[in-house]
Amino acid sequence: MTMHRSTLAIGALSLLASAAATPPAHAQPSPADIAQRLLDHIRETSGVPGMAAAVWKDGAILWEGQSGLRDIEQQRPVTPDTLFRLASVSKLFAATAAAKLAEEGRLDLDAPVQAQLPWLQNGWPAITPRQLAAHLSGLPHYQPVDAARGSEHYATGRAAVAIFSNRPLLTPPGDAYRYSSWGYTLLGTLVEERAGIAFTDYVRTRLVPGLAIQADATDSGRTDVSHAYEFDGGRVVPAPRHDYSYSWGGGGLSGTAGAVASFGGRMIDGQVVAPASFAAMLVPAVMTDGRPAGEDDYQVGFGWRSGRDTDGAPYVHHSGVTLGARSTLGLWREERTAVSLLSNALWISRIEPTAQMIAAPFRPVPGGLFGVTCPVGTARYSGHFGDTPVSGPARFAIEGGICTGRIEQDTAMRGYFGTAVQRSDAPLTLIGLSPGDSLARGGLVHPFGIADMRAEPDGSFAADITTSRRLVVRFDQPGK
Numbered sequence: 001m002t003m004h005r006s007t008l009a010i011g012a013l014s015l016l017a018s019a020a021a022t023p024p025a026h027a028q029p030s031p032a033d034i035a036q037r038l039l040d041h042i043r044e045t046s047g048v049p050g051m052a053a054a055v056w057k058d059g060a061i062l063w064e065g066q067s068g069l070r071d072i073e074q075q076r077p078v079t080p081d082t083l084f085r086l087a088s089v090s091k092l093f094a095a096t097a098a099a100k101l102a103e104e105g106r107l108d109l110d111a112p113v114q115a116q117l118p119w120l121q122n123g124w125p126a127i128t129p130r131q132l133a134a135h136l137s138g139l140p141h142y143q144p145v146d147a148a149r150g151s152e153h154y155a156t157g158r159a160a161v162a163i164f165s166n167r168p169l170l171t172p173p174g175d176a177y178r179y180s181s182w183g184y185t186l187l188g189t190l191v192e193e194r195a196g197i198a199f200t201d202y203v204r205t206r207l208v209p210g211l212a213i214q215a216d217a218t219d220s221g222r223t224d225v226s227h228a229y230e231f232d233g234g235r236v237v238p239a240p241r242h243d244y245s246y247s248w249g250g251g252g253l254s255g256t257a258g259a260v261a262s263f264g265g266r267m268i269d270g271q272v273v274a275p276a277s278f279a280a281m282l283v284p285a286v287m288t289d290g291r292p293a294g295e296d297d298y299q300v301g302f303g304w305r306s307g308r309d310t311d312g313a314p315y316v317h318h319s320g321v322t323l324g325a326r327s328t329l330g331l332w333r334e335e336r337t338a339v340s341l342l343s344n345a346l347w348i349s350r351i352e353p354t355a356q357m358i359a360a361p362f363r364p365v366p367g368g369l370f371g372v373t374c375p376v377g378t379a380r381y382s383g384h385f386g387d388t389p390v391s392g393p394a395r396f397a398i399e400g401g402i403c404t405g406r407i408e409q410d411t412a413m414r415g416y417f418g419t420a421v422q423r424s425d426a427p428l429t430l431i432g433l434s435p436g437d438s439l440a441r442g443g444l445v446h447p448f449g450i451a452d453m454r455a456e457p458d459g460s461f462a463a464d465i466t467t468s469r470r471l472v473v474r475f476d477q478p479g480k
Contacts, residue, residue: 028401029402031362033402034361034402034432035055035065035358035359036063036067037402038358038443038450039053040067043068044067045428045429045446047234047236047347047423048343048422049069049070049236050069050070050344051066051341051342052078052080052084052256052341052343053065053257054260054261056261056262059269059336061258063362064258070225071223078226082225082226082256083214083222083226084344085218085228085323085324085325085344086320086327086342087321087326087327088251088321088322089253089260089319090249090251090320091184091251091318091320093208094188095187096267097206097207098129098191099273099281100273100277102129102277103274107129107190109128110129112127113126113190120161122166124169125169127139127173132183132187133184133303134285135179135180135183136177136178136293139178140170141178143167149246150240150242150243150246151243154246155245156198157188157189157199157249161185161186174287174288177294177300184251185250188248191249199248199249200248203253208263211255212255213253213254213260215248215252216253219242228324230324231346239323242322251320255342257340260327261340263329264331264339267331281301281304282304283302285300285301304318305317305318309332310353310464313332313334313335314332315330315332315356316333323346324344325342325343325344326342326345326347328340328341330352330356335363335364339358339359341355345422347421348420348421349448349449350466353450354450360433360441361433370454372439374398374439375405376396378396378476379395379476380393380394380476381407381473383473383474385410385416386469386470390410390473392408398437402431403430403431403432403436404429405430405439407427408427417447420447426447428445430442430443430453439461440454440455441453444465452464460474461473
């Protein structure tokens, strides 16, 4: 696969940065060292120009990591102050803003939006803010007619609502879960009008004071804002300019990784809305027929999605994808831990499990792991990728005090990952989550993200690459 010269430059820069960050051979690698290694490898493997991540725990940011470039043309690296587009992670701020105004008695979550916005008289059945936040309003998502929606600036939320206010609902309110960013344009407009100030100003000054969360400024020319990129035939190219004023609350905010994780931490600590209000936001919304709103692996409450991680721990989250961005924020409320992961290109990814793996070095070690030594001396692997037999070269070493393996892709893997828009030809990298020569559990970095790979009782290693594709392999160890 031919890569754009700027991508090669990013890789060279990252390798130098990684080398500089690698602890001396005698040093014990920290959780931050392991998390940074995972972040660097997923950025290099996917070919995304720049990424940032952060982990908040027990009241403070424990780690902020950066990898790659925020500006390819000027070779400017990602820094802790780099602002990324948040895409649909913005919906968490819109929903929380509505909940905060409701706490203050300035907005009614159960009264029809039409009664709270008297100018919205278009014949729709009554829609409540709860239905908007849970995607039960019946409003459509973006449609073909909206293809040029980012080419115009809208001065107010009311002006943006006019884009779709005469469209018919897809279903009666409450009858079906249908994801709708237009629903969040309307919810953000309700926040704006009940607060009496612009939605983005309310978020910045009243919801997250002191945190670097604001309206998207990607095309502003500011040097602290990451440029937006996309993939074109394997090349990294600038994404077109895009104005998100049509839906600040649906996908138009930006922030730093540390600020996004800190927002999650403030939610856990009851510093944004009261703990009881946040708990109520997580209760799954119920459709007319009694079923909870959501998808197969999560349920939706007031904006937040609730599910479980690999080990069954409760996990609340939201992710986003848009031009020049892929983003996620996730919380383990019971552990008082939050993780954010932001990137400056739209790429196919399993971003929730990827963020969970980046946070794994800072979390308790799960039970039931099998003690396995790093298979240094391995030359090959063999196993199955889904139902297809796979095999190929593999090698392991202790690098910077961490067990690290590189697995060359089999033909079946290249065919599977090759469907992505981003780089897909890189070797898979397995990075141990414990310092030293242990490989009971590792982060398997592949073109779609980072999977949780664990040693099995029969001597194999297994990881769910996607919900439908599992990799199970053995590593040969001559003389053993």
